[in-house]
Amino acid sequence: MAAVALLAARPAPAPGGPARKAGPLPAAGWRVRPHSLRSVPPPGVAGRGGARAARPTRAAMGGCDLFALDFDGVFCDSCGESSLSAVKAAKVRWPWVFERVDAAMEEWIVERMHTLRPVIETGYENLLLVRLLVEIQIPSVRKSSVADGLSIQEILENWSKLLPTLMDEWQEDRESLVDLFGRVRDDWLENDLSGWIGANRFYPGTADALKLSNSELYIVTTKQSRFAGALLKELAGVDFPSERIYGLGTGPKVKVLQRLQEMPQHQGLTLHFIEDRLATLKNVIKEPALDKWNLYLVKWGYNTQKEREEAGAISRIQLIDLPDFSKQLK
Structure with missing residues (x-):
């Protein structure tokens, strides 16, 4: 339909009481540009040419960095x-x-x-x-x-x-x-x-940065974990451990960050939190218990020029662009 044609053609933008029953879901009426996909293998079975497993972490190799990473607006334009x-x-x-x-x-x-x-x-x-x-x-x-x-x-x-x-x-x-x-x-x-996956895209270089990183990585997102996991596997080609995805229902991001920093295996690591929402970073700054986190606002995600300018005036927050992001994840 016209809306989808628009999506395929437009450039990337600058930068969820008891549930009541709904009627039957409509048949998929949108058609998105085909995306080359493998069929999804059964749980625990690697598909031919399937997603790449996560590399050994730097903590396991004697490294010293932990990254908590937002998903939508940092890795994925959804x-x-x-x-x-x-x-x-x-x-x-x-x-x-x-x-x-x-x-x-x-x-x-x-x-x-x-x-x-x-x-x-x-x-x-x-x-x-x-x-x-x-x-x-x-x-x-x-x-x-x-x-x-x-x-x-x-x-x-x-x-x-x-x-x-x-x-x-x-x-x-x-x-x-x-x-x-x-x-x-x-x-x-x-x-x-393929249509659902094809309506998403990863920002240039972010999938490779994820694959090549040797740091301790966690996804901290308000997206439901199963959708983030599916996109990481099918679009980025990464079998990201599900226990390292803190999605919708796992608590506010400030609480997730506190849990991560209190884990025994993370003691002594340098802590980094990368987000695209300035309001979320401001919430972290309000929590004295999270003072050890280095905070970053990405320049390519779902934020405005006004928010980026405001973030630039906050000493606790560092603005980061795509090339620097790939270097940061090491």
Whole structure:
């Protein structure tokens, strides 16, 4: 469809109460440029030409660095997949809202989602953004008090305030949206693996940096772990240990970092945390117990020029570009 053609052609952007049952998931309606993939081997069985196992860590070899690494916006540009999955999930959640949404409007929504991606902390928020964009365009389906006249820039600047307002006015709950977003992604992955994988991409050089690193590496992400693991294996070609992926449900990132630094095997290591969200790094700075962490904001992820400039004025945070990232992981 037009939205997917847009994704394939556009350049990379600069820089989830009890779950209620939803209706049946729609058949995959998007077609993404084919991606060369092996079939997924059974658990514990290496496929022919399969993903490369992680190299021995520097700690095991007498090294001294530990890296906690965000996933989306650091390794993986998942905005195409998350935006398309959000449209699918939003259609299931609020079918009456999407009765008048045609292909052209879906294309407009996906385009705006690329611009709005920096405000997303957890995947389910994509669904709320998708519905908000529809309410901005179609007054007859409007149920929120904030949509009338709301601009994209105002969303970027005020999302932390808009989010709880929308959740309240639409009578939504976080866990229900998280569950739906995960099920839609699972359905897409199961029925169209190459299409799901192909809607993602790794930033240039990051997969190689991961493969070649001898440091102690952990993924610390708000993405559900199974999706991060699938992308690492099928797109980056790395069998990254699942026990080293701290995904959605493992606790706030500040708590994960504290757990990592307290592990006996990590004592004496130099600690590094690499993120693309300035707000997350600010939360780390607020915790005195995390003062030992060296903090980095990537220049290529889901953040804005204004945020990068703000980070540059904070002595605790180092800005890092792609070439330096590869050197840092050693």
